[in-house]
Amino acid sequence: MTSLPASVSPAGPEAPDGPETPDDPETSGGAAGAAGAPGGAGGGGAGAPGGAAGGQPSSPPGGAEARDGARGAGLPAVWLRFNCRCPLCRDPVSGQRLLRITDIPADISVAGITASSGTVQVLFHPDGHRAVFDQDWLARYGEPGRNPPPDPRTEDAKRLWSAARLGGDPPRGSWPRYLADAGYRRACQSAVLRDGLLVLSEVPADPGAVLEVAASLGYVRETNYGRLFDVRVETSPANLAFTSLPIPPHTDNPYRDPVPTVQLLHCLDNAADGGDSGFVDGFHAAAALRAQDPAAFATLAVTPVTFRYRDAATELSATRPLISLDARGRIREIRVNSRSLEPVRLPGARAAAFYAAYRAFAELLSSPAAMLTVRLRPGDCAVFDNTRVLHARTGFTGGGRRHLQGCYADLDGIESAVAVGERATTDDTRRKDRI
Amino acid sequence: MTSLPASVSPAGPEAPDGPETPDDPETSGGAAGAAGAPGGAGGGGAGAPGGAAGGQPSSPPGGAEARDGARGAGLPAVWLRFNCRCPLCRDPVSGQRLLRITDIPADISVAGITASSGTVQVLFHPDGHRAVFDQDWLARYGEPGRNPPPDPRTEDAKRLWSAARLGGDPPRGSWPRYLADAGYRRACQSAVLRDGLLVLSEVPADPGAVLEVAASLGYVRETNYGRLFDVRVETSPANLAFTSLPIPPHTDNPYRDPVPTVQLLHCLDNAADGGDSGFVDGFHAAAALRAQDPAAFATLAVTPVTFRYRDAATELSATRPLISLDARGRIREIRVNSRSLEPVRLPGARAAAFYAAYRAFAELLSSPAAMLTVRLRPGDCAVFDNTRVLHARTGFTGGGRRHLQGCYADLDGIESAVAVGERATTDDTRRKDRI
Numbered sequence: 102m103t104s105l106p107a108s109v110s111p112a113g114p115e116a117p118d119g120p121e122t123p124d125d126p127e128t129s130g131g132a133a134g135a136a137g138a139p140g141g142a143g144g145g146g147a148g149a150p151g152g153a154a155g156g157q158p159s160s161p162p163g164g165a166e167a168r169d170g171a172r173g174a175g176l177p178a179v180w181l182r183f184n185c186r187c188p189l190c191r192d193p194v195s196g197q198r199l200l201r202i203t204d205i206p207a208d209i210s211v212a213g214i215t216a217s218s219g220t221v222q223v224l225f226h227p228d229g230h231r232a233v234f235d236q237d238w239l240a241r242y243g244e245p246g247r248n249p250p251p252d253p254r255t256e257d258a259k260r261l262w263s264a265a266r267l268g269g270d271p272p273r274g275s276w277p278r279y280l281a282d283a284g285y286r287r288a289c290q291s292a293v294l295r296d297g298l299l300v301l302s303e304v305p306a307d308p309g310a311v312l313e314v315a316a317s318l319g320y321v322r323e324t325n326y327g328r329l330f331d332v333r334v335e336t337s338p339a340n341l342a343f344t345s346l347p348i349p350p351h352t353d354n355p356y357r358d359p360v361p362t363v364q365l366l367h368c369l370d371n372a373a374d375g376g377d378s379g380f381v382d383g384f385h386a387a388a389a390l391r392a393q394d395p396a397a398f399a400t401l402a403v404t405p406v407t408f409r410y411r412d413a414a415t416e417l418s419a420t421r422p423l424i425s426l427d428a429r430g431r432i433r434e435i436r437v438n439s440r441s442l443e444p445v446r447l448p449g450a451r452a453a454a455f456y457a458a459y460r461a462f463a464e465l466l467s468s469p470a471a472m473l474t475v476r477l478r479p480g481d482c483a484v485f486d487n488t489r490v491l492h493a494r495t496g497f498t499g500g501g502r503r504h505l506q507g508c509y510a511d512l513d514g515i516e517s518a519v520a521v522g523e524r525a526t527t528d529d530t531r532r533k534d535r536i
Numbered sequence: 537m538t539s540l541p542a543s544v545s546p547a548g549p550e551a552p553d554g555p556e557t558p559d560d561p562e563t564s565g566g567a568a569g570a571a572g573a574p575g576g577a578g579g580g581g582a583g584a585p586g587g588a589a590g591g592q593p594s595s596p597p598g599g600a601e602a603r604d605g606a607r608g609a610g611l612p613a614v615w616l617r618f619n620c621r622c623p624l625c626r627d628p629v630s631g632q633r634l635l636r637i638t639d640i641p642a643d644i645s646v647a648g649i650t651a652s653s654g655t656v657q658v659l660f661h662p663d664g665h666r667a668v669f670d671q672d673w674l675a676r677y678g679e680p681g682r683n684p685p686p687d688p689r690t691e692d693a694k695r696l697w698s699a700a701r702l703g704g705d706p707p708r709g710s711w712p713r714y715l716a717d718a719g720y721r722r723a724c725q726s727a728v729l730r731d732g733l734l735v736l737s738e739v740p741a742d743p744g745a746v747l748e749v750a751a752s753l754g755y756v757r758e759t760n761y762g763r764l765f766d767v768r769v770e771t772s773p774a775n776l777a778f779t780s781l782p783i784p785p786h787t788d789n790p791y792r793d794p795v796p797t798v799q800l801l802h803c804l805d806n807a808a809d810g811g812d813s814g815f816v817d818g819f820h821a822a823a824a825l826r827a828q829d830p831a832a833f834a835t836l837a838v839t840p841v842t843f844r845y846r847d848a849a850t851e852l853s854a855t856r857p858l859i860s861l862d863a864r865g866r867i868r869e870i871r872v873n874s875r876s877l878e879p880v881r882l883p884g885a886r887a888a889a890f891y892a893a894y895r896a897f898a899e900l901l902s903s904p905a906a907m908l909t910v911r912l913r914p915g916d917c918a919v920f921d922n923t924r925v926l927h928a929r930t931g932f933t934g935g936g937r938r939h940l941q942g943c944y945a946d947l948d949g950i951e952s953a954v955a956v957g958e959r960a961t962t963d964d965t966r967r968k969d970r971i
Contacts, residue, residue: 321758463638
């Protein structure tokens with residue numbers, strides 16, 4: 102269990118601030134990890150009093166709308182009824198909803214709305230239920246035209262980068278300070294969410310230390326490679342990671358579903374000639390592909406491809422597009438790994454179009470401008486978003502020693518750690534009322 | 537690490553065979569877990585010899601096609617080149633691809649094709665590379681009109697069910713036999729993939745035994761609830777699971793991303809009046825919704841909704857549709873949990889349409905015909921696909937004892953266990969050549 106601070110300081114990591122202007126103005130959404138919209142700005146949103154709605158039993162599906170006459174938009178009666186926050190509808194201890202959608206009469210309507218001292222009372226027909234809402238809370242949801250907050254997993258909540266935009270250096274943090282300073286720790290965790298990459302220094306170069314870093318971020322995802330895996334040269338490796346060959350940019354375990362969403366690589370020893378690490382922002386490259394060749398981008402987003410891995414004890418496959426979009430069409434996940442990509446099964450012309458699009462994407466991913474090259478030193482631990490940031494390795498001489506230890510974890514644990522840490526720096530009483 | 541058998545017997549579990557005719561003929565795809573198409577049926581597919589293709593450098597993107605004159609379809613030159621299986625292009629030890637798409641000349645074309653004794657040799661231009669393919673292997677990919685095999689995660693690879701179609705009883709297996717008989721174990725694992733549900737009996741009713749069942753299926757997914765969690769009445773529960781209230785059908789942890797894809801619930805004690813378990817096939821209900829109300833189905837598939845969970849040490853949220861489709865539009869994942877569903881952020885009419893669609897889906901999910909009711913007895917362990925099968929609980933009296941232990945795992949581990957187990961029952965040499 103992650104130990105989380107009761108209070109945090111506002112200090113940030115020593116990392117460079119990074120690019121202030123993302124490539125694509127559309128991608129400059131809210132901060133990663135902050136799923137909630139800014140609270141309660143602006144007065145009475147829709148559903149607020151004023152033009153009170155009477156019963157309108159035959160309006161759109163779900164029943165009548167509670168209209169805000171001044172704005173011409175409102176929250177439907179079914180919305181208000183389903184989201185009632187009274188103790189009958191929502192458990193006061195856990196905050197979880199007790200009401201089921203099927204408990205609500207299909208012809209639910211609003212019989213009356215009254216407002217007083219920052220709250221809105223709603224009387225429903227035909228069940229006679231009464232709900233009381235905080236007006237500011239309602240305004241978060243009802244204001245006409247207000248868009249939902251950016252999904253923290255998509256490009257909209259990220260700071261996209263190329264090597265040049267990061268000044269050639271990754272976001273960095275100090276492990277001793279991370280341990281000692283809750284605010285600094287939260288800033289480091291936020292960097293993983295926002296930038297997809299963080300290099301922590303001064304992690305003791307001891308076997309297993311990477312698991313301590315992972316525990317501070319959530320939970321280790323165990324796989325067939327173990328809770329912990331060693332990356333060094335093996336004699337008969339089942340995976341090219343365990344050779345001295347160069348490895349082009351890739352995401353790990355694309356043949357796994359669910360894919361591990363975070364990877365950690367901790368350097369214990371790196372005396373090899375070569376063996377530098379490379380990192381590429383796959384969201385940045387995907388956004389660049391969309392800008393330069395929308396058809397290629399669309400091809401990769403709609404073509405499921407199969408990745409496969411096989412060794413003596415394991416056989417995994419997963420079928421997903423190289424670029425996965427959310428339901429709104431925003432970039433949400435990258436899966437790229439030429440080592441394990443199975444032949445596509447498409448008619449000839451479509452297969453050729455797929456490989457052409459894949460080539461265009463791969464060229465963006467492997468361009469020198471895109472890739473940040475990092476020489477991991479003993480004690481450095483890279484933490485990166487495996488749904489977004491590709492990693493690579495230059496080849497190295499077999500004679501030199503190189504030993505990394507890695508493990509997998511998941512983004513949701515980091516998001517939770519950041520969200521809990523932020524509670525101490527916000528007006529917690531108000532947040533509790535709203536969530 | 538799962539211990540897997542060197543050989544298996546063909547015996548199946550004692551479970552009923554279940555429905556032989558799925559509801560929707562479209563959903564009667566291949567067996568779950570079998571990602572590969574049936575091997576090598578039919579002679580020379582496309583890319584096979586016959587009308588050998590000369591260089592056709594200005595064909596579709598990716599270069600010329602190697603045409604099978606007899607069939608009028610072929611594999612593009614870039615397909616053949618990228619999927620060359622020679623030791624320069626693919627590591628002979630790991631089987632992983634060494635070639636990168638960007639290593640291939642953009643104007644790659646086929647300079648000549650010759651066939652002999654079941655193999656096809658291809659000479660490429662301009663790099664002069666030579667590839668040799670097994671003709672049967674090529675035929676799997678090149679035959680015109682051959683569709684890709686069903687993605688084992690989608691409805692296409694599942695056996696959809698209602699309670700009536702299962703005869704009111706879940707697929708069942710015996711834990712002692714599961715341990716003793718590798719073929720039986722594999723059949724049980726396959727039932728989880730195919731039906732989304734299995735009840736194993738005679739698991740020792742000892743604390744922690746559920747972790748042994750999970751270990752036989754892959755790896756435990758640790759969460760804020762621990763590696764193992766107890767489901768029994770608590771005094772101040774943060775989650776309604778730990779009360780005696782009835783719980784409507786839901787998937788677990790919808791606020792987590794990646795969501796745990798498998799859940800296990802092991803009954804240690806159930807002397808309460810009530811407290812029966814219910815299981816509903818969410819894919820079946822989603823397919824029924826698609827048939828009866830395509831607009832409602834589409835609304836749920838394209839509307840991302842946010843689920844949120846919060847307690848003293850944890851704050852999780854995830855934004856996904858209730859019904860997730862794959863890139864081909866097939867049902868791939870269900871997320872339903874009224875307890876943690878946040879208010880939707882949509883304009884009024886669209887919000888009303890969403891809740892109407894959600895109501896229609898919830899009515900299908902909670903219909904008595906859909907839900908399988910199971911009284912878990914001490915020693916029973918239910919294993920179910922948490923991306924598909926919803927679970928529920930009837931209320932029970934606080935006085936009676938009821939104690940379950942649960943944990944999470946992932947489908948990819950089960951798929952791997954089945955695939956490795958199946959090796960012993962197939963022509964392994966041929967499979968190795970192909971994978």
